[in-house]
Amino acid sequence: MAPKPKPKAKPRIVVIGGGTGLSVMLRGLKEKPLDITAIVTVADDGGSSGILRQELQIPPPGDIRNVLSALADVEPLLEEMLNYRFHNGAGLAGHSLGNLMLAAMTDISGDFVSGIRELSRVLAVRGRVLPAADQAIVLKALMSDGTYVTGESSITKANKRIKRIAIEPPDVEPLEDAVVALQEADAILVGPGSLYTSILPNLLVPRLAQTIEQSDAIKLYVCNVMTQPGETDGYSVGDHLAAVRDHIGHHLFDYVIVNNSEIPPEIQQRYAEQGAKPVKLDLDDVRRDGYKVIADRLVYFHTYLRHDAERLSHHIHQLVEDWMLRKR
Structure with missing residues (x-):
């Protein structure tokens, strides 16, 4: 045979x-x-991601959570739950449930990359999701008028033409x-x-x-x-x-x-x-x-x-x- x-x-x-x-x-x-x-x-430093990044000293989870949700093989209601954003509650308002789950999984597994891997398994993600680096990155923009703006959420709000972008730490x-x-x-x-x-x-x-x-x-x-x-x-x-x-x-x-x-x-x-x-x-x-x-x-x-x-x-x-x- x-x-x-x-x-x-x-x-x-x-x-x-x-x-x-x-x-x-x-x-x-x-x-x-x-x-x-x-x-x-x-590099995200605004909203729920920025708060979790600052308070828990982890890379920002928001973009990762969006990608996990997109690649997940789950019921629509579970996907909606992942992206649900709390509107009320001291300390909860503004946070998405998926961001909090990723922060919790990071704490349980010991590091951010392992947290992503374990949550991917739970959500039956079709593929792998990896951060570009295992630490948060700060963006710094040189504007056309010669000024500098630091922080992803501040760059677009500056309402100036961007000449060049850099990351910190550069190495x-x-x-x-x-x-x-x-x-x-x-x-x-x-x-x-x-x-x-x-x-x-x-x-x-x-x-x-x-x-x-x-x-x-x-x-x-x-x-x-x-x-x-x-x-x-x-x-x-x-x-x-x-x-x-x-x-x-x-x-x-x-x-x-x-x-x-x-x-x-x-x-x-x-x-x-x-x-x-x-x-x-x-x-x-x-x-x-x-x-x-x-x-x-x-x-x-x-x-x-x-x-x-x-x-x-x-x-x-x-x-x-x-x-x-x-x-x-």
Whole structure:
């Protein structure tokens, strides 16, 4: 009797970022036959995350909790409970239950990384979730007027144009599991998310960008659909890529995935009232800079503009599959 053929190994994809955009995309990617590792920023210092970071001396749990929730294989009610935010109660108001659970699991297991791993097991997370470093990072921004602003939550509130971002301590050690995941990846995906406060803080952790550069994986960048007030005002797709290149010192990506659908005027007006506009697609300039571009209708509107997770994950999976075929 002939032995059964071994099942084909899933392509290993490492996704880097933080914030809502990353979580939305991961909800689509987890439905694809991919081995997912998410490397998540630890620079948040506002709200519930900032309080827990300061009082318990742990990395901020908020972005990690969002990613765990997105990758969890649980009933919708449990996911809603994880994201539930208390509105009343001395000491409880403002905290999300998932943040408190992650803080508790950190205390029970002895460290933040073990806490994430144990909570991932409880939630049946499809993939691995890793912080970029096992300690909190402080962001410091040099503004175009020469002033400095310290703290992730203060940078966008400063309402000034960001010239450069840095992390403190600058020599923070990356999580070794994150470095190994990048070394073993078949595909590396950065974004979507806040350029200066979610994406670049990960890439500025020593050795992470260098490891990406040295990898022979396919490297993808998912650009935001809208500009972010106080962070990327007036930015085009090319401006996002230029900011990464200026901070890292070289090109990092093979492909850029962008939205090319028109956003209805009434939705644009709603966002304009908050200071946000559609990110301009300067297609010719981006291609001239050496990037391959995947452009499609990648958004839908339900209260807020969001990436279409199903359509976006289809493009990503197809690119990864084609890349794997060419490597064989």
